[in-house]
Structures are given as C-alpha cells and as structure tokens.
Amino acid sequence: MSVVLHAQDVHVVRDGRPILQEVSLTVRAGEHWALLGANGAGKSTLLGLLGALVHPTHGTVEVLGARLGRVDLRELRTRVGHVDPRHSPAGPLRVRDVVLTGLTNSAALLPRWRPTPEQTARADRLTGTLGLAGHREARWPTLSQGQRGRTLIARALMPEPRLLLLDEPATGLDLPGRERLLGALDALRRTHPHLATVLVTHHLEELPAGTTHALLLRDGRALAQGPAAEVLTGDQVGKCFDLPLTLERHGGRWTVRVEHCA
Ligand SMILES: Nc1ncnc2c1ncn2[C@@H]1O[C@H](COP(=O)(O)OP(=O)(O)OP(=O)(O)O)[C@@H](O)[C@H]1O
Numbered sequence: 593m594s595v596v597l598h599a600q601d602v603h604v605v606r607d608g609r610p611i612l613q614e615v616s617l618t619v620r621a622g623e624h625w626a627l628l629g630a631n632g633a634g635k636s637t638l639l640g641l642l643g644a645l646v647h648p649t650h651g652t653v654e655v656l657g658a659r660l661g662r663v664d665l666r667e668l669r670t671r672v673g674h675v676d677p678r679h680s681p682a683g684p685l686r687v688r689d690v691v692l693t694g695l696t697n698s699a700a701l702l703p704r705w706r707p708t709p710e711q712t713a714r715a716d717r718l719t720g721t722l723g724l725a726g727h728r729e730a731r732w733p734t735l736s737q738g739q740r741g742r743t744l745i746a747r748a749l750m751p752e753p754r755l756l757l758l759d760e761p762a763t764g765l766d767l768p769g770r771e772r773l774l775g776a777l778d779a780l781r782r783t784h785p786h787l788a789t790v791l792v793t794h795h796l797e798e799l800p801a802g803t804t805h806a807l808l809l810r811d812g813r814a815l816a817q818g819p820a821a822e823v824l825t826g827d828q829v830g831k832c833f834d835l836p837l838t839l840e841r842h843g844g845r846w847t848v849r850v851e852h853c854a
Pocket residue numbers: 606607611629630631632633634635636637638794
C-alpha cells in the first residue's frame with residue numbers, strides 16, 4: 593500500500609524545551625494508527641505535524657508525498673481530513689450543510705456556492721455511514737456531543753482525503769455515544785478501504801476494533817510502534833503510562849486493568 597505519511601527523525605523544540613525527539617513514523621493507505629501516551633507526551637504536537645499545522649524543528653515530515661517546508665502548508669492542509677473537535681459552524685446549520693462545508697473548508701455555506709447533486713448525495717452517504725441518517729435535517733445546536741463529533745468526521749471526509757486525523761474523538765462522550773462513534777469509525781474502514789487514519793487518545797477502551805497499528809509516546813519519544821498486536825501489550829503500555837497493568841483484547845477491543853497504583 594502507498595505511503596501516506598512519513599516522518600523521519602523528527603524533533604520539535606518549544607521555548608528551548610524538547611517536546612518531540614527522534615520520532616519516525618510511516619503510515620500507509622488502509623492503516624489505522626493509534627497514538628497513545630500520557631498527558632503531555634507530545635501526541636497533539638505530533639498530530640499537528642502530521643496534519644501540516646506546524647513544522648518540525650529538525651527532521652523531515654512528508655504528508656501525502658509533500659515535504660513540509662517545501663510546500664504551501666495551507667494547500668496541503670485542505671487535502672488532510674483533520675477532525676477538529678473545537679470546530680463550530682457559523683449559525684444553526686443543518687447537519688447536511690455542516691457536512692457540505694467540508695468542501696469549502698468554511699464555517700458557513702459560502703453565499704454563491706451551491707453543491708452539485710453528486711456532492712449532496714456524497715454528504716448523505718457519509719452521514720449514513722456515520723449513523724446520522726435520521727438527523728440530516730437536524731440543526732447543529734440541537735445535536736448531542738456525539739452527533740456533533742460524527743458530523744465533523746463526515747465533514748472532514750467530504751473532500752475525499754486519503755488521510756483522516758482524529759484528536760481524542762471520544763472525549764466527553766457517554767458510553768452509547770462512544771460506542772456509536774467507534775462503530776462509525778469501523779464502518780468507515782469498510783466503506784473507505786484505502787483511507788488511512790491516525791487517532792490520538794489516552795484510553796485504550798476508545799480504540800476502534802479496526803485499529804491496525806499503534807505508536808506509544810512517552811516524554812516526547814517513541815517507546816514502541818508497529819502492528820497493534822505487537823505494541824499494545826501490558827508491559828509496553830504499562831511503561832508508556834508508568835503503571836503496572838494488564839491488557840486484554842476481546843472482539844478487537846481493548847480493556848485495561850491496573851494492577852495497583854502507588
Ligand atoms: N507551543 C508550545 N509552547 C511551549 N510548550 C508547548 C507548546 N505546545 C506544547 N507544549 C508542551 O509540550 C508538551 C506536549 O504537549 P502535547 O499537547 O503535544 O501533549 P499531549 O500528549 O497531546 O498532551 P494531552 O494528552 O495533555 O493533550 C506539553 O508539556 C506541553 O505543555
């Protein structure tokens with residue numbers, strides 16, 4: 593499968609302090625990566641590099657074949673599906689229209705812009721995949737947090753990106769909301785087999801069953817990375833979070849039990 597992301601020996605320094613050190617990562621089409629680490633480990637900073645939001649201090653990052661530093665970051669960003677949980681539409685837009693704004697990358701429907709019937713059909717297909725078929729006409733302020741999160745994923749997918757980045761998409765969701773979100777992400781894997789995803793979380797319970805690879809970050813360094821089954825072991829995840837723990841996987845999903853906490 594083709595390479596979607598390639599980071600080589602990346603360092604990020606902020607205020608004279610190293611935030612990421614010697615991080616290398618290759619993500620291929622069809623792979624679904626989990627980026628795990630404790631608070632402050634550097635996950636969001638790494639996701640910012642992968643989403644062409646920031647440059648590395650040292651090292652190289654190639655996003656969709658374009659090397660950061662050699663291309664217009666704004667243009668490159670339009671080709672990456674970045675689900676920003678802080679995005680808020682301008683006004684009480686309907687779900688279908690929020691999703692369509694993913695094509696213009698705007699908070700509102702642009703005044704003279706009209707979607708083609710194919711674009712509207714695509715928005716409807718995506719809302720269906722994300723479990724929002726019954727809510728296409730619902731207005732943003734009336735949506736639950738989980739429905740908003742899934743709407744934003746559909747929005748990010750409108751320009752048909754090859755890469756989708758998700759920063760803690762299950763934060764603040766109740767159990768049914770989380771399960772609907774994870775079900776929707778697994779459905780995406782089936783409907784978009786070439787899409788690559790990178791999902792940041794602290795919680796292994798929030799990983800979709802379709803997670804194929806994982807990168808464990810600790811203090812800005814990659815502690816382990818590779819196929820999920822090899823990386824997500826109690827021993828390695830325990831080192832990542834500095835806790836003795838046991839990991840179990842059932843039906844593709846992970847559960848964590850902490851042995852004892854000092
Ligand atoms: N622009 C910045 N200037 C200075 N320090 C920064 C900057 N951005 C991030 N940091 C610091 O870098 C470290 C890593 O931050 P980052 O947000 O990437 O971690 P994270 O793993 O996503 O954390 P969390 O799980 O809490 O969201 C933190 O200590 C943070 O305070």
